[in-house]
Amino acid sequence: MPTNxxxxxxxxxxxxxxxxxxxxxxxxxxxKAYQKLLEGLDVTxxxxxxxxxxxxxxxxxxxxxGNKLLLxxxxxxxxxxxxxxxxxxxxxxxxxxxxxxxxxILPAGRALELQAREIPxxxxxxxxxxxxxxxxxxxQLQPLIKHLITK
Amino acid sequence: MPTNxxxxxxxxxxxxxxxxxxxxxxxxxxxKAYQKLLEGLDVTxxxxxxxxxxxxxxxxxxxxxGNKLLLxxxxxxxxxxxxxxxxxxxxxxxxxxxxxxxxxILPAGRALELQAREIPxxxxxxxxxxxxxxxxxxxQLQPLIKHLITK
DNA sequence: AACCTTTTGATTGCACACAATTAAATTTTC
DNA sequence: GAAAATTTAATTGTGTGCAATCAAAAGGTT
Numbered sequence: 619m620p621t622n623x624x625x626x627x628x629x630x631x632x633x634x635x636x637x638x639x640x641x642x643x644x645x646x647x648x649x650k651a652y653q654k655l656l657e658g659l660d661v662t663x664x665x666x667x668x669x670x671x672x673x674x675x676x677x678x679x680x681x682x683x684g685n686k687l688l689l690x691x692x693x694x695x696x697x698x699x700x701x702x703x704x705x706x707x708x709x710x711x712x713x714x715x716x717x718x719x720x721x722x723i724l725p726a727g728r729a730l731e732l733q734a735r736e737i738p739x740x741x742x743x744x745x746x747x748x749x750x751x752x753x754x755x756x757x758q759l760q761p762l763i764k765h766l767i768t769k
Numbered sequence: 770m771p772t773n774x775x776x777x778x779x780x781x782x783x784x785x786x787x788x789x790x791x792x793x794x795x796x797x798x799x800x801k802a803y804q805k806l807l808e809g810l811d812v813t814x815x816x817x818x819x820x821x822x823x824x825x826x827x828x829x830x831x832x833x834x835g836n837k838l839l840l841x842x843x844x845x846x847x848x849x850x851x852x853x854x855x856x857x858x859x860x861x862x863x864x865x866x867x868x869x870x871x872x873x874i875l876p877a878g879r880a881l882e883l884q885a886r887e888i889p890x891x892x893x894x895x896x897x898x899x900x901x902x903x904x905x906x907x908x909q910l911q912p913l914i915k916h917l918i919t920k
Numbered sequence: 921a922a923c924c925t926t927t928t929g930a931t932t933g934c935a936c937a938c939a940a941t942t943a944a945a946t947t948t949t950c
Numbered sequence: 951g952a953a954a955a956t957t958t959a960a961t962t963g964t965g966t967g968c969a970a971t972c973a974a975a976a977g978g979t980t
Contacts, residue, residue: 631889633821633837637907638799638892642814643839644910645796646967647917648789653968663793664936670784681958686784688794691959693937700935717945717958738782741789746916751909756788758906759795765897766798797937804938815966832928842929844967851965868928868975 651744655737659730664689665701666734672707672723673731679718688767706730802895806888810881815840816852817885823858823874824882830863831870839918857881 633639652663661669667687671678678686680694687694698721701707706727712718742752784790803814812820818838822829829837831845838845849872852858857878863869893903 633818633825635907636889637903637910638803639818640907640910640914641792641796641799642818644914644917645792646839647914648792650968651917652789662935667784667790667793674784679958680960688797689936690938692939692961695960697936715946715958719959738787744917745913747913752788755909756786756791758902758909759788759791762896762898763791763795763798766795766802766895801938813965830928831930840966841968843931843969846930848966866928866976870929 648741648745651741652737655740655744659733660704661730664693664697666737668694668697668701668721669706669723669727669730669734672721672727677720677722679712679720681718683721701727799892799896802892803888806891806895810884811855812881815844815848817888819845819848819852819872820857820874820878820881820885823872823878828871828873831872834872852878 649663652666656663656666659666664687668683671683671686680691680698683698684690684694698707698709702709704726705724707724708722709719710722712720742749745752747755800814803817807814807817810817815838819834822834822837831842831849834849835841835845849858849860853860855877856875858875859873860870861873863871893900896903898906
């Protein structure tokens with residue numbers, strides 16, 4: 619009896635068993651939850667992430683923002699231009715390296731920080747887990763992110 | 770001495786401490802990893818998710834696909850039209866309810882299943898965690914998803 | 921039957937998200 | 951110092967992703 623040249627492979631895992639789909643779905647659900655909390659500020663979730671960084675660092679290059687957010691200029695440039703139009707930040711070339719674009723928070727952008735103070739707390743309620751669980755889960759995701767970044 | 774009407778609030782959590790950002794970043798990294806594995810099939814990750822469902826169920830309405838993938842018709846309609854153009858599936862109105870659109874897998878779409886067999890294994894290597902960890906993490910994400918869906 | 925409500929997809933408009941390419945400026949190499 | 955390689959953003963094109971709106975069809979009510 620000849621060996622089977624095409625042995626049956628195990629069936630593809632069902633969608634509802636897949637970790638990757640869960641991460642994908644959860645990410646979109648979280649973004650949607652943020653959108654509700656952020657609509658008072660009239661910012662999107664990716665824009666809020668940019669603001670979080672600028673509130674902390676005052677000024678960052680597009681490159682630095684991209685490194686921290688894992689987003690490239692194809693995403694960031696139009697997003698930052700929209701935020702510039704609203705007067706939240708400024709975009710200018712670096713004097714010492716004309717290739718770099720420096721993003722600086724403006725007073726109007728700084729003013730949003732106060733309004734945003736309650737968001738983390740509200741969101742944790744939205745998601746419905748304890749701070750301990752948040753921390754635990756966060757720790758577990760880090761190695762996956764690290765592993766995928768270096769590819 | 771009067772009580773302070775505006776006590777200082779705790780600082781906003783740093784980006785690299787936020788679970789939500791980790792989920793968001795991980796989701797995009799996973800999609801990118803899938804894209805590499807899927808480029809031989811010339812499908813995107815969301816299209817692959819549709820195929821996974823059609824390989825299992827043969828035919829589903831747009832509504833049913835949307836329920837399973839947590840995507841609405843604004844996303845699915847153009848995506849399914851692209852897949853129809855490539856001959857992977859058909860779109861037709863249900864006879865008993867002209868509002869419903871039934872998506873049916875075609876032979877060309879079915880043929881992709883064989884080529885996709887190795888993807889789950891390859892991806893688990895890509896992510897770099899054990900099956901036990903995958904299962905564990907997956908279990909932890911379910912309550913968050915359930916909690917956010919019912920909002 | 922005529923009306924009302926609900927369900928279902930499609931459509932529209934806007935905002936990411938990223939691969940690939942281009943262009944400009946800097947750094948390295950010789 | 952000139953040439954080559956690298957770095958950095960911008961641009962372009964394609965594909966999601968979703969809120970809001972529209973239109974058609976089904977089901978229910980009187």
